[in-house]
Amino acid sequence: MTLFRNFNRFFNKFLRQPGYALSVGFKRLRAFFYYYFGKGKSSYPEAVTLFLTHKCNLRCKMCGQWGESGVTKKQSIQFIKEELSLQQLQSIIDDVSTFKPNITLFGGEPLIYPHCIDLIKYIKQKKMHCLIITNGFLLEELAQDIVESGLDELNVSLDGNAALHNEIRGMSGLFEKIMQGLKRINILKAERKSRTPFINLQCTITKYNYRYLEQLLDVANEARANSLTFHNLIFITPEILNRQKEFDKVLSCSSSDWQGFAFEPEIDVEILHQKMKDILKTKHNFSIDFYPNFSYAELKDYYGNPYYHPRQYSGRCLSPWIVAYVFPDGHVRPCLNSTYSFGNVKEANFMKIWNSQEAIRFRKILKENKIFPACVRCTELYRY
Numbered sequence: 048m049t050l051f052r053n054f055n056r057f058f059n060k061f062l063r064q065p066g067y068a069l070s071v072g073f074k075r076l077r078a079f080f081y082y083y084f085g086k087g088k089s090s091y092p093e094a095v096t097l098f099l100t101h102k103c104n105l106r107c108k109m110c111g112q113w114g115e116s117g118v119t120k121k122q123s124i125q126f127i128k129e130e131l132s133l134q135q136l137q138s139i140i141d142d143v144s145t146f147k148p149n150i151t152l153f154g155g156e157p158l159i160y161p162h163c164i165d166l167i168k169y170i171k172q173k174k175m176h177c178l179i180i181t182n183g184f185l186l187e188e189l190a191q192d193i194v195e196s197g198l199d200e201l202n203v204s205l206d207g208n209a210a211l212h213n214e215i216r217g218m219s220g221l222f223e224k225i226m227q228g229l230k231r232i233n234i235l236k237a238e239r240k241s242r243t244p245f246i247n248l249q250c251t252i253t254k255y256n257y258r259y260l261e262q263l264l265d266v267a268n269e270a271r272a273n274s275l276t277f278h279n280l281i282f283i284t285p286e287i288l289n290r291q292k293e294f295d296k297v298l299s300c301s302s303s304d305w306q307g308f309a310f311e312p313e314i315d316v317e318i319l320h321q322k323m324k325d326i327l328k329t330k331h332n333f334s335i336d337f338y339p340n341f342s343y344a345e346l347k348d349y350y351g352n353p354y355y356h357p358r359q360y361s362g363r364c365l366s367p368w369i370v371a372y373v374f375p376d377g378h379v380r381p382c383l384n385s386t387y388s389f390g391n392v393k394e395a396n397f398m399k400i401w402n403s404q405e406a407i408r409f410r411k412i413l414k415e416n417k418i419f420p421a422c423v424r425c426t427e428l429y430r431y
């Protein structure tokens with residue numbers, strides 16, 4: 048079911064990067080096989096997300112890390128400053144280069160990590176697909192380095208026109224700076240006759256911008272984007288947080304980072320749904336998606352029901368069979384907001400960790416339960 052719901056996204060990816068899309072399709076089938084028959088083991092991950100740094104120069108209102116309810120801003124300086132060295136990250140890349148997963152660079156703000164460009168170059172030398180998700184603040188000064196690095200996909204967060212984006216992200220002049228950066232990148236791509244990096248705009252739907260989502264159409268045109276994706280808001284209710292604690296006890300871990308998303312969405316679904324329909328009717332040179340791709344009834348349930356459960360989707364999470372998250376302290380985790388660890392790259396090599404006893408235990412307990420309470424508004428649940 049989930050596969051069909053995401054067909055449009057997959058098809059657009061296939062048109063832009065056919066080899067990459069096919070290899071993703073194949074790896075996903077392999078992960079399905081291991082989910083059902085692997086007894087907690089998994090084949091090589093399709094993707095490895097490197098969480099390069101907790102640090103961020105913005106304070107976006109809705110962010111679970113640095114926003115109004117954000118959890119990272121309450122952490123110690125020591126925690127916030129912790130990062131793996133370039134050498135340690137390169138050694139992870141060496142370990143995984145035998146099976147070539149897609150590498151996603153994430154944070155905090157990944158471009159703040161001082162060796163980010165060198166790391167991208169290294170990943171590309173090893174012939175792996177590399178994507179970065181960035182707030183775009185540093186694009187202008189790093190444009191040349193980024194284009195020359197060989198980066199495949201540049202996902203830039205943009206939540207509205209200049210006034211709205213700067214308001215949500217708490218920095219005047221930010222939008223203008225990002226657009227200058229994208230302009231520069233487009234010029235450099237044209238000079239080098241390069242199609243990459245593909246420019247993907249990501250807009251997070253919030254109470255601040257859901258009435259004005261059409262603004263992004265002009266923004267994406269101006270940015271000469273390849274794609275525009277509207278992401279439904281991630282949030283959690285106190286009721287779900289409480290239920291998650293029972294499972295955390297069983298797994299001896301904490302999901303307290305979900306606290307960063309504990310707020311009311313305050314989104315009028317009638318208005319949002321009308322916006323979606325209007326936007327999806329328009330035709331552009333870039334692809335447009337809403338993610339997850341909800342119907343009206345699902346949207347109502349997602350935003351309005353405290354006991355929401357995604358019944359129309361497969362109802363099981365496959366992510367820990369497909370993606371590994373490497374954190375700045377070296378721990379390899381199955382999920383972004385859980386402290387459960389499969390092992391630490393400072394102590395063991397990546398492939399040992401990926402199918403360690405801890406990893407097998409987590410996958411078995413997850414499969415028995417299909418999902419954990421906190422999973423219901425995690426975007427990974429809707430991807431596979």
Ligand SMILES: C[S@@+](CC[C@H](N)C(=O)[O-])C[C@H]1O[C@@H](n2cnc3c(N)ncnc32)[C@H](O)[C@@H]1O
Pocket residue numbers: 103107109110111112153154155156157180181182183203204249250251278279280281282308
């Ligand atoms: C956490 S940020 C990290 C990367 C980078 N700092 C950035 O802003 O792009 C990754 C993405 O999550 C989005 N995001 C932030 N808060 C969110 C929320 N409550 N629900 C859904 N997405 C959110 C951001 O807008 C951004 O596109």
Ligand code: SF4
Pocket residue numbers: 103104105106107110111112113114154155156182
């Ligand atoms: S830029 Fe990204 S990490 Fe930083 S506050 Fe905004 S959403 Fe969060």
